Amino acid sequence: MARTWTNREVAELLRRIADMLEIKGEVIYKSIAYRRAADNIADLGRDLRAIWREGDLREIPGVGQALSKKLDELLSTGRLRYYEKLEEEVPAGVLSLLAIPDVGPKTVKLIWERLGILSVAEVERAAREGKLRQLPGLGEKSEQRILRGIELLHRRSERIPLGTAWPVARELLAALRQVLGVRKATAAGSLRRMCATVGDLDLLVSSSSPAPVMQVFGQLPQVERVSLSGETKTTVIQRNGLQVDLRVLPPERYGSLLQYFTGSKSHNVKLRGLALEQGLSLSEYGFKRGEEEILCPREGDVYRMLGLQRIPPELREDRGEIEAAAEGRLPALVTEGDIRGDLHCHTDWSDGAASIEEMALAAMERGYEYLVISDHTQSLGVANGLTPERLKEQRQEIERVDARYPDFRLLQGYELEIKADGTLDFPDDVLAELDVVIASVHSGLRQEREKITQRVLNAVRNPHVDIIGHLSGRILGHREPSEVDIPEVLREAAKTGTIIEINSIPDRLDLEDIYVRRAVGLGVRLAINSDAHSVGGLDMMRFGIATARRGWAEAKDIVNTLPVGDLLALIG
């Protein structure tokens, strides 16, 4: 039987082809086309094979005749001869050289053809032996730059979670705001778009005198070295290996600067194409019509000029938002102010740090109307999971605290184990007693697709289960998502009315944005939960909200925007 390809793997294959074509020196637009198709396939939110079987692959933007034929071969035979042929021309080792910062396809081709090099280690050796500087177009400085690039490649970790990047950016921005003449300082790039992970930081400053800003920036204690510095742009590498880019422009150009560096790249490419159609040229400096400049001090000016609604940063991925903005039908995305309560948190009754009352008070401070205490159940021994007996004791404590605060509702739920054998941790009569039941997988995450999907579907179909917690089980940077068939679970949840959680813990952000979008499309109810294990953990809600927004979710799609009475009526 032909091997099955996941969307992610297909996208990865197409990106490799794009790299190979670029190294071969094919016209760049071919590579761009392959990458665009790869992005769109990775973002589908449903199984590529389903579209292949039930429809036309050319429904996918960026997939035309040639690519649909290749994808058809790949999906039906599990192989792609075109790729295999390319592999003979451009060995895998050559592709691996592209990972070196400041080394692109042209340099790779040069090093490979002239020196026969097939690995990063060999490049390093050649650089140390002074062989690279002998190549045409490369000199001593390039050689040193490549060596530094290799060092960075070894040291820097993968993309870092949003929740880790956030405080780092805040600290840097606070320092930049101290510089004389600085009007505004903002994080842009994937951080502003609230992507689950961030590769580097893009910081923007509004000031008419960039020089002192650049100087201060280069000398911050976090900075290990300045890798690039010009009049409007400086790039530094932090001690932790993180790259931070800074751009400075005067206030009258700040809107176009912010728009441009927020991205995404594909969003901007489309926007600029739109500008061209209107006889305009758009860059970070503003619009140009011939020689005439049209400046944009505010970001909204850029979109207004193009006849578009202002597009929230979280949507700027070229996933249809520009078309929607042109027709005035952007969604009214859920906001922090819409959230009335948190349905998932832990206390010191299981593996949380705070008491029930401390969590309740913290929820009230955040303006919530209700909070669900949802500790782990017995099978999760490592987390001191609750037995039915301790659950009853806890109920008394929850009722006692609840009675103390008449304007606030404290509810009891729990995070129920979906056990490795597919059964639930409690029998139905125990399940029936509580306000909110969240069912989650914490074990057997490596089970094969069919088995783990059935376990979750079993929980979805149980009438006592209200919510499915962190569906994929991924931990960014540590654990890949399980093989659970997410589109299938979403379809079933739409039928049964089961709520799917958007878990806000920054290295989970699970449901992923592309599946949030799919869920919204299917009419699945969603909950944005902090899964807090401490008082401070409640604040992670903002990352869950951002993920919901990236999935085009409105308040009506999110159950914890409801008043408590409506919520309880909904989950029965």
Next chain:
DNA sequence: GCCGTTTTCGGCCCGACTGTTTTCAGTCG
């Protein structure tokens, strides 16, 4: 290789910075 209320062929975003160059190519975002 894709795509089309200006096109089924001829376009395909725009600029900063660096290095090895005598006017520009490569890389990056």
